[in-house]
Amino acid sequence: MAIHPDAFPDNVSPEVKALLEKYFQLSNASSSHNDHEANEQEFAELFVNDGTYELAEEQSVGRDEIISFRKKLFANIPHREHPVVRIFTFGSDDMNLMCYGTVGYKISDEPVNMQEWAARYEIVRTGPGDLRFKYVQIIISPARDS
Known part of the structure; x- marks a missing residue:
C-alpha cells in the first residue's frame, strides 16, 4: 500500500487522488522489472512537457531529463517502497500538496535502508x-529513531 487510507484530507478530489496513486504506483515499481523503461516513460508522462522533478539538490526539467535522471538513480536499486503517511493541501484548492512518508530501498544484498521524506x-x-x-520537489533525510 503506497498511500495509507487515512492519508488524504477530505478536500482532495478523486482526480487528484488518482494522479497521486498512479505516481506512487510507478515510483514504487521495481527497477529489475522487465518493463522498467516503460514504467519510467509512463512516470514522466504524469508531468507537463516542461515539468520539473527535483530530488534533494538534483533538478530535472522536461520528460526526457526526468526519465534519464530516474534511470540513473534507480539503476542499482532493485526495490523501493514509499508509503505516504499524510497529505496536506495548501492554497485555495487541492492542486498544491505536501506529502510526508518514509521510503525503504534496498541496494544489492544490503539490508533495507529507511529514510523519511517530504514532498x-x-x-x-x-x-x-x-x-x-x-513541479515535484522531494526532500529526504535519514529516519530518526522514535
Whole structure:
C-alpha cells in the first residue's frame, strides 16, 4: 500500500487522488522489472512537457531529463517502497500538496535502508479530466529513531 487510507484530507478530489496513486504506483515499481523503461516513460508522462522533478539538490526539467535522471538513480536499486503517511493541501484548492512518508530501498544484498521524506506537488489541469504535475520537489533525510 503506497498511500495509507487515512492519508488524504477530505478536500482532495478523486482526480487528484488518482494522479497521486498512479505516481506512487510507478515510483514504487521495481527497477529489475522487465518493463522498467516503460514504467519510467509512463512516470514522466504524469508531468507537463516542461515539468520539473527535483530530488534533494538534483533538478530535472522536461520528460526526457526526468526519465534519464530516474534511470540513473534507480539503476542499482532493485526495490523501493514509499508509503505516504499524510497529505496536506495548501492554497485555495487541492492542486498544491505536501506529502510526508518514509521510503525503504534496498541496494544489492544490503539490508533495507529507511529514510523519511517530504514532498511538494504542484498540479495543473491540462484538459477536461486531465491533471499533470508541473513541479515535484522531494526532500529526504535519514529516519530518526522514535
